[in-house]
Amino acid sequence: MRQELTIKKKEENKVIYLMGSPNTGKSAMFHLLTGGKVVISNFPGTTVKFQDGGMKLGGRRIKVYDAPGIYSLAGISEEERLTLRMILENKPDLIIHVMDSTRLEKCLRLQFQIANFGIPTVIALNIIDEAERMGLKIDVKKLGEKLGAPVIPTVAVTGKGKKELIETALREMSKKDIEPNHIHMEKGIELAVEKIINLLGSKPRTWIPLRALALWLLIGNEVIEETVGSMFGKEIKY
Amino acid sequence: MKLFEDVEKIREELGLLFHEPIDLHIEKIQIQESEKILSEVVSRPKERKKDFLYSVSDITAHGRFSIPILIATMLAFMLFFIRTGAFLEEKMFSLGTTYISPLINSVVPALIPTELGETLAFALSHALVAFLAIVVPYVLLFFILLAILEDTGYLARIAVLLDGFLSKIGLYGKSIVPFIVGCGCNVTGVLGSRIIEAKRERELTAAILCMAIPCCGRIVVISGFVNHFAGPLWMMGTFAVSAVMVLVLAIIGSRLLPGERIGLVIEVPPFRLPRIRNILLKVYINLTEFMKIAFPVLLIAAITLAVLRSYGVLNVLVDIFSPLMVGWLGLPAITVVPLLYALFRREEGVAMFPVAAGGLAAIESILKPHQVFFFALLTSIPCITTVVALKKEFGLKTCAKIYFLTFFVWYFMVGVVTQIMRLI
Numbered sequence: 001m002r003q004e005l006t007i008k009k010k011e012e013n014k015v016i017y018l019m020g021s022p023n024t025g026k027s028a029m030f031h032l033l034t035g036g037k038v039v040i041s042n043f044p045g046t047t048v049k050f051q052d053g054g055m056k057l058g059g060r061r062i063k064v065y066d067a068p069g070i071y072s073l074a075g076i077s078e079e080e081r082l083t084l085r086m087i088l089e090n091k092p093d094l095i096i097h098v099m100d101s102t103r104l105e106k107c108l109r110l111q112f113q114i115a116n117f118g119i120p121t122v123i124a125l126n127i128i129d130e131a132e133r134m135g136l137k138i139d140v141k142k143l144g145e146k147l148g149a150p151v152i153p154t155v156a157v158t159g160k161g162k163k164e165l166i167e168t169a170l171r172e173m174s175k176k177d178i179e180p181n182h183i184h185m186e187k188g189i190e191l192a193v194e195k196i197i198n199l200l201g202s203k204p205r206t207w208i209p210l211r212a213l214a215l216w217l218l219i220g221n222e223v224i225e226e227t228v229g230s231m232f233g234k235e236i237k238y
Numbered sequence: 239m240k241l242f243e244d245v246e247k248i249r250e251e252l253g254l255l256f257h258e259p260i261d262l263h264i265e266k267i268q269i270q271e272s273e274k275i276l277s278e279v280v281s282r283p284k285e286r287k288k289d290f291l292y293s294v295s296d297i298t299a300h301g302r303f304s305i306p307i308l309i310a311t312m313l314a315f316m317l318f319f320i321r322t323g324a325f326l327e328e329k330m331f332s333l334g335t336t337y338i339s340p341l342i343n344s345v346v347p348a349l350i351p352t353e354l355g356e357t358l359a360f361a362l363s364h365a366l367v368a369f370l371a372i373v374v375p376y377v378l379l380f381f382i383l384l385a386i387l388e389d390t391g392y393l394a395r396i397a398v399l400l401d402g403f404l405s406k407i408g409l410y411g412k413s414i415v416p417f418i419v420g421c422g423c424n425v426t427g428v429l430g431s432r433i434i435e436a437k438r439e440r441e442l443t444a445a446i447l448c449m450a451i452p453c454c455g456r457i458v459v460i461s462g463f464v465n466h467f468a469g470p471l472w473m474m475g476t477f478a479v480s481a482v483m484v485l486v487l488a489i490i491g492s493r494l495l496p497g498e499r500i501g502l503v504i505e506v507p508p509f510r511l512p513r514i515r516n517i518l519l520k521v522y523i524n525l526t527e528f529m530k531i532a533f534p535v536l537l538i539a540a541i542t543l544a545v546l547r548s549y550g551v552l553n554v555l556v557d558i559f560s561p562l563m564v565g566w567l568g569l570p571a572i573t574v575v576p577l578l579y580a581l582f583r584r585e586e587g588v589a590m591f592p593v594a595a596g597g598l599a600a601i602e603s604i605l606k607p608h609q610v611f612f613f614a615l616l617t618s619i620p621c622i623t624t625v626v627a628l629k630k631e632f633g634l635k636t637c638a639k640i641y642f643l644t645f646f647v648w649y650f651m652v653g654v655v656t657q658i659m660r661l662i
Contacts, residue, residue: 023507077435108271137282139279142278183268189267200241217242219261
């Protein structure tokens with residue numbers, strides 16, 4: 001039942017993940033970027049696996065993956081576990097986080113979690129037409145500063161914002177890693193995270209930022225525990 | 239591992255410090271931070287603009303009008319479905335009998351100038367006409383109606399409304415999502431059941447799905463076949479039996495598997511006018527996907543049937559199953575043939591029935607309305623593709639359990655009713 005997790009990654013191929021909460025228009029965005037025929041639906045939970053497709057940019061092939069819609073990487077549902085596992089085992093060069101402009105409150109938590117990994121990210125502020133119709137005013141620049149990632153207003157079903165999104169994506173992708181962005185937590189939590197980082201020691205040879213690992217261990221996350229467990233193997237002894 | 243034990247200790251300490259589990263505490267911090275950012279970045283209009291769609295969105299999702307609206311919508315859709323379906327059926331039927339049947343009947347015997355050629359021409363022409371007239375129109379209409387329901391956002395509202403109802407009988411809240419997705423095709427429903435975390439609840443949902451939620455193949459059987467040969471009341475009856483089956487299974491299942499009932503967390507998307515392009519694309523994708531599989535299977539089915547018949551195997555087969563068909567189920571012995579084909583794909587049962595019976599008109603003379611209804615119930619067995627999906631998702635054992643349970647339930651039920659009818 002687990003999807004094949006290994007992505008055959010050719011040297012020159014870059015990999016983009018389209019992520020976001022359910023029903024924010026990821027599949028429509030996927031269709032817009034790759035032209036791949038996917039069922040675009042106004043019913044949450046239509047995409048239950050990673051759908052892949054390719055696009056060509058400046059003569060370079062880029063692989064785009066459409067992830068299932070999730071609110072969090074906490075690993076409660078199968079899709080959440082699948083998505084987190086995909087990130088950990090096949091680190092993408094870029095994440096396009098597709099947000100629903102009319103319901104940003106359901107999107108930001110996931111962004112905090114994504115930002116922990118230090119993977120270049122572009123936020124597509126999707127369904128912006130409907131937000132405007134509702135009379136919402138969103139300070140795009142300020143939102144980008146707060147979240148530590150560029151924000152591009154888009155309407156995936158009509159193609160609005162496509163050009164700017166692709167340009168920004170290319171620019172961000174050329175950065176190898178970015179500084180992980182953390183939200184401020186109380187001292188008690190920060191100390192605990194420090195402690196867990198120390199417990200992890202200098203052992204792990206992984207791209208995953210130690211703070212992200214430590215925070216998830218603190219929260220409790222099956223997939224992260226699996227990953228940490230396999231990183232240490234049996235060699236860890238106290 | 240020692241590391242995890244140490245982390246567990248830290249978690250416990252923090253839990254005491256914050257008077258709540260640490261994961262919950264961090265979640266709260268993230269939500270607070272989210273709210274803080276949004277209050278700085280987003281400005282909302284003082285008065286919420288209430289346009290027409292917004293009001294529609296409101297009254298369809300909750301309140302005292304929501305259920306009557308749901309019922310009215312469903313009835314209107316069903317009426318449109320039957321009327322337009324019957325119209326298309328007639329057109330396609332005359333198209334098939336004037337062009338396709340004569341073509342096949344002249345070409346195939348010319349190519350194969352034996353008795354097999356004749357049998358083959360008979361099988362192919364009848365299968366094709368039935369497919370064109372009874373299968374295609376209803377599949378097309380079903381996909382169109384589903385696409386409209388989905389694109390407007392009404393489908394998600396139906397899910398919420400039904401969830402309220404299902405939760406009263408104790409079914410796991412999230413089950414409604416695979417049920418609705420499974421209405422198009424049980425395979426997507428089985429895959430869609432992934433959103434249910436708990437293993438046993440997921441299996442129960444898949445079992446109910448395969449047993450009673452009609453996929454588009456079964457919708458063809460019910461609205462094409464039952465409506466055509468037994469009338470709209472029997473058609474409604476077949477749908478009703480499916481609905482009652484879902485309820486009964488859900489009640490039994492939730493008693494057998496008592497557990498925490500987790501409510502449905504589903505995003506209710508905004509109500510919007512359907513986008514024609516989006517709907518056409520979706521119908522196109524669904525229809526081509528359907529045709530790509532159903533059409534080759536139809537041809538293979540017709541050819542195998544012709545071969546089996548011309549070598550006399552068919553009669554042997556019919557004889558073997560005769561005690562089950564005639565004795566237990568009270569159906570004409572020949573019914574075993576479409577039922578066997580329906581095991582591959584449900585709608586092939588409809589396409590193969592006229593071939594087995596000797597024409598569409600012949601069905602009317604050998605089947606009474608209640609037998610049409612029984613036949614439709616017996617096509618509830620999941621198709622091969624669904625079985626493969628079940629095996630992939632749940633393993634061989636659970637898959638076999640669900641499959642045989644489905645067989646048992648429907649064949650047992652129809653048999654018992656038949657026996658009771660005989661006694662009366």
